[in-house]
Amino acid sequence: MRYWLFKSEPATWGWSDQLAKGDAGEEWDGVRNYQARNFMREMALGDRGFFYHSQKSRAIVGIVEVCAEAHPDSTTDDDRWDCVDIRAIAPVPNPVTLDQIKSDPELSDMVLVKNSRLSVQPVTAEEWQRICTLGGV
DNA sequence: GCCAACGTTGGC
C-alpha cells in the first residue's frame, strides 16, 4: 500500500464536506496539473491519504482511502484529466499543522514543505508513521 | 492583501 496527501481549501471542499459523503466517497476532481494527475493514476484501491487544509488552517485533519482508481474527471470534457475517488476513514484527533511539520527534522523532506503548490503528492511510509504519531491516530 | 514560486499558454 502507498500513502498520499490530498490538499484542499476548506472554504471550497473541507474535511466536513468529505465526511458528509460517507463511505460512498467523492471524486477528487478539478485537478488541472499533470504531476498531480500522474500521482492519481498511480494510486491503487485501498491506498491511504492525508487530508490537508490549505490557506487559513494549514493542517492535516483527516485520513482518507482511495475507493475508486483513476477515471475521467466528470467536471470536464478534456480527456487529459483523470481523478480518483476517496472516502473519509477517520479524523486526525490532534491536527498536525504545517508549522509542526516544518519544525520536525523527520519531516523536513516532505513534498508539502518542498513544493507547497502541488495539490496531490506522495507521502513515504516513514512520514506517514511520524504524522500519525504526532496526530494521535 | 501581497507576493514569490510555479505551471501553462501562445507567439515567434
Place this chain on the structure above:
DNA sequence: GCCAACGTTGGC
C-alpha cells in the same frame, strides 16, 4: 522549440 506573458496557488 524557446521564452515572455500570464494566471493560479498558497504561505506569510
